[in-house]
Amino acid sequence: MAIDPTAFLPPPVVSAGPWAWMRRNLFTDWRQTALTLIVLYAVIRGVPPLLGWLFVDATWQGTRDDCVANGGACWAFVSARWGQFIYGFYPVEERWRVNVTFAVLAVSVVPLVLPMVRGKAWIIGFLLTLYPVLAFCLLYGGVLGLPVVETARWGGFMLTLVVAITGIVGSLPIGILLALGRRSDMPAIRTFCTLFIELFRAVPLITVLFMASVMLPLFLPSGFSLDKLLRALIGVAVFNGALMAEVVRGGLQAIPKGQYEAATAAGMGYWRMMGFVILPQALRLVIPGLVNTWVAIIKDTTLVLIIGLFDLLGIVQAGIADANWLSASVTKTGYVFAAMGFWILCFSLSRYSMYLERRLGLGASR
Amino acid sequence: MTAPFLPPRQIFWTRRRVKSLLVQVVFLGGLAWLAYFLFANTTANLQRQGIASGFGFLSQRAGFDVSLSFLPFTSDSSYGRAFWVAVVNALVLSALGIVLATILGFGLGLARVSKNWLIARLATVYIEIFRNIPLLLQLFFWYFAILRQLPGPKESVVLADLVFLNNRGLYMPRPQVDQGGWVIMVCFVAGLCMALVMTLRARQQRLKTGHGPKSWYWWPIGLVALPLTAFMITGASLSFVIPELRGFNYRGGMLMLPEMLAALLGLGFYIAAAIGEIVRSGIQGVDKGQVEAASALGLARRDIMRLVVLPQAMRIIIPPLATQYLSLAKNTSLAAAIAFPEIISIVAGTTLTQTGQALEAITLAMLFYMGVSLSIAAVMNFLNYRVLRHGN
Numbered sequence: 094m095a096i097d098p099t100a101f102l103p104p105p106v107v108s109a110g111p112w113a114w115m116r117r118n119l120f121t122d123w124r125q126t127a128l129t130l131i132v133l134y135a136v137i138r139g140v141p142p143l144l145g146w147l148f149v150d151a152t153w154q155g156t157r158d159d160c161v162a163n164g165g166a167c168w169a170f171v172s173a174r175w176g177q178f179i180y181g182f183y184p185v186e187e188r189w190r191v192n193v194t195f196a197v198l199a200v201s202v203v204p205l206v207l208p209m210v211r212g213k214a215w216i217i218g219f220l221l222t223l224y225p226v227l228a229f230c231l232l233y234g235g236v237l238g239l240p241v242v243e244t245a246r247w248g249g250f251m252l253t254l255v256v257a258i259t260g261i262v263g264s265l266p267i268g269i270l271l272a273l274g275r276r277s278d279m280p281a282i283r284t285f286c287t288l289f290i291e292l293f294r295a296v297p298l299i300t301v302l303f304m305a306s307v308m309l310p311l312f313l314p315s316g317f318s319l320d321k322l323l324r325a326l327i328g329v330a331v332f333n334g335a336l337m338a339e340v341v342r343g344g345l346q347a348i349p350k351g352q353y354e355a356a357t358a359a360g361m362g363y364w365r366m367m368g369f370v371i372l373p374q375a376l377r378l379v380i381p382g383l384v385n386t387w388v389a390i391i392k393d394t395t396l397v398l399i400i401g402l403f404d405l406l407g408i409v410q411a412g413i414a415d416a417n418w419l420s421a422s423v424t425k426t427g428y429v430f431a432a433m434g435f436w437i438l439c440f441s442l443s444r445y446s447m448y449l450e451r452r453l454g455l456g457a458s459r
Numbered sequence: 460m461t462a463p464f465l466p467p468r469q470i471f472w473t474r475r476r477v478k479s480l481l482v483q484v485v486f487l488g489g490l491a492w493l494a495y496f497l498f499a500n501t502t503a504n505l506q507r508q509g510i511a512s513g514f515g516f517l518s519q520r521a522g523f524d525v526s527l528s529f530l531p532f533t534s535d536s537s538y539g540r541a542f543w544v545a546v547v548n549a550l551v552l553s554a555l556g557i558v559l560a561t562i563l564g565f566g567l568g569l570a571r572v573s574k575n576w577l578i579a580r581l582a583t584v585y586i587e588i589f590r591n592i593p594l595l596l597q598l599f600f601w602y603f604a605i606l607r608q609l610p611g612p613k614e615s616v617v618l619a620d621l622v623f624l625n626n627r628g629l630y631m632p633r634p635q636v637d638q639g640g641w642v643i644m645v646c647f648v649a650g651l652c653m654a655l656v657m658t659l660r661a662r663q664q665r666l667k668t669g670h671g672p673k674s675w676y677w678w679p680i681g682l683v684a685l686p687l688t689a690f691m692i693t694g695a696s697l698s699f700v701i702p703e704l705r706g707f708n709y710r711g712g713m714l715m716l717p718e719m720l721a722a723l724l725g726l727g728f729y730i731a732a733a734i735g736e737i738v739r740s741g742i743q744g745v746d747k748g749q750v751e752a753a754s755a756l757g758l759a760r761r762d763i764m765r766l767v768v769l770p771q772a773m774r775i776i777i778p779p780l781a782t783q784y785l786s787l788a789k790n791t792s793l794a795a796a797i798a799f800p801e802i803i804s805i806v807a808g809t810t811l812t813q814t815g816q817a818l819e820a821i822t823l824a825m826l827f828y829m830g831v832s833l834s835i836a837a838v839m840n841f842l843n844y845r846v847l848r849h850g851n
Binding site for chain 1: 479487501576587588593596597599608803807824825
């Protein structure tokens with residue numbers, strides 16, 4: 094007679110519920126248990142003081158002396174300097190222009206990230222052609238009776254956005270041209286583009302910014318001077334263009350040869366083939382890579398402070414050196430505030446890139 | 460009767476090769492014109508401003524001091540020497556940073572794929588925080604908000620009465636060998652070479668025959684036993700100079716300046732986050748069947764990771780890892796902002812301001828970074844080639 098083997102098995106261990114979960118994920122064996130306990134102890138010792146510093150002991154209103162007395166973060170410093178952190182030295186009565194510029198941007202970007210909206214090409218076209226002109230007119234002024242605001246007065250978060258967006262928008266066409274050039278079958282153009290890309294990829298952004306700020310004036314005819322901000326923007330766009338070129342090249346290489354042949358067979362010339370057949374597919378493939386490069390561009394905008402522009406970090410740095418606020422708590426608070434600003438921007442962008450990767454099904458091939 | 464098929468007649472300059480040639484000639488012509496235009500402007504500008512040109516300034520007296528130098532340097536040394544001081548500083552910082560970032564990054568990557576929920580979560584939090592905050596901001600935070608705010612030498616943070624941390628830097632014990640130090644060094648190097656040769660020979664034999672002698676014990680012999688024997692035979696004595704508080708400052712021992720420490724921590728922690736993600740995706744990129752097969756063979760979880768998963772993951776990991784090392788070496792330039800004396804602060808900063816020779820200074824700086832980039836790329840390409848061929 095066959096014996097039912099299940100009759101001898103012990104009753105199943107609880108495999109659902111919080112206890113089972115904890116046994117599975119935290120206390121698998123003695124080694125994991127020890128590790129969990131050590132880490133748990135560190136977290137319990139570390140997190141409450143951090144939260145205490147951030148919120149409980151923090152000073153929300155007052156002066157430096159209140160902050161020093163309370164011992165926590167000095168949010169009073171941030172709120173006192175809020176206007177400067179956002180707008181730099183932009184005149185108070187003209188700040189609405191900055192608001193309008195970025196509000197228009199926000200309104201046009203929101204439909205771009207929503208999957209169901211149609212006609213995105215028009216929005217992108219607007220953002221790449223008309224919007225920069227509009228933004229320049231609004232921010233700099235000098236037309237339509239708007240008073241001129243010199244770029245030396247731009248600063249804070251607004252300048253960070255200006256540098257980041259110009260870097261993002263300006264580097265894409267440069268990158269596409271360089272990538273096409275590097276894959277061109279004309280030796281002169283291919284060599285030039287390869288050298289250009291590799292040169293800029295081999296040096297850090299600071300050297301390019303220094304080049305733009307001290308060498309560019311030497312290159313230009315005397316009497317012809319470029320604005321300091323403009324020089325930095327050129328440097329940022331060209332440098333990131335070289336990085337962008339490598340991302341785009343990855344996409345170009347992934348397009349099967351048949352697409353090129355089909356386009357040629359259909360009688361298309363080089364530019365039509367690239368513009369209507371190859372690039373739309375290649376760029377779609379590398380969208381996550383492009384967004385990752387944008388995150389890097391946003392983080393790199395901080396470097397402009399080294400050549401004397403006041404981006405968000407630069408203006409925070411200047412603020413904490415103010416004799417009225419000088420203290421350890423203000424220093425920490427200032428950096429934590431700037432870090433939060435950058436973190437929110439970069440984190441949301443990188444999450445968006447991951448979402449795109451999933452939605453476009455690009456990550457599956459790995 | 461039908462006419463024979465003929466290709467459409469082409470005008471001369473629309474023929475493919477002719478067109479390509481024309482485009483290239485025009486392009487090169489434009490480039491040459493641009494180069495001439497820039498050159499003419501530059502020479503005119505330099506003449507007008509009375510700035511010398513050429514690298515003659517490198518042999519002139521620099522006249523500034525450097526806070527950290529591994530080469531002998533005084534303010535009477537030349538600009539050329541200052542350049543080399545900066546090169547060594549940047550290389551030392553890169554090397555230490557790469558070691559720190561690699562150790563921390565692999566730890567983070569392994570923690571990310573850990574079965575322990577708490578550890579995996581903590582690693583994720585670390586990575587998401589550190590990689591989404593600009594490096595420059597992190598350097599400022601370490602330097603201005605942490606290290607500069609430390610108490611003075613008298614209220615130092617003390618670790619086991621050996622290591623002292625205060626606003627002047629990190630003081631550590633310095634090992635000191637009174638005599639025959641070089642003999643021990645020679646023995647150490649010889650031991651290293653010996654262990655390396657034995658390992659390679661054992662591996663070759665293993666690859667050829669499938670069996671090879673065990674070779675791990677050559678490492679303790681070469682690296683520990685041999686120098687130790689030399690140490691005892693020569694009768695040298697090893698002592699540690701422990702820093703002690705004299706007056707207002709610590710004397711003796713090794714000092715790591717706050718600039719150096721902040722740059723190291725900032726670079727190491729920032730790049731470690733990126734390396735952690737690379738290691739994670741490398742491990743997850745290894746086919747699941749490999750893990751299942753290994754556990755079916757009865758390998759322990761640790762051995763599966765060490766013997767099966769990591770060697771295969773390395774193929775995926777090495778190319779992006781090389782990019783991160785490159786980026787670390789290039790990012791040492793940001794340490795200029797916290798007054799660490801490297802290429803940017805010495806060459807593109809002080810030297811440029813004192814001599815006014817922007818062209819030469821920036822060219823020097825760029826040449827340095829290009830040299831570093833090319834060397835790292837070459838080394839990593841070689842490693843990658845080896846990994847692809849041998850698997851480890």
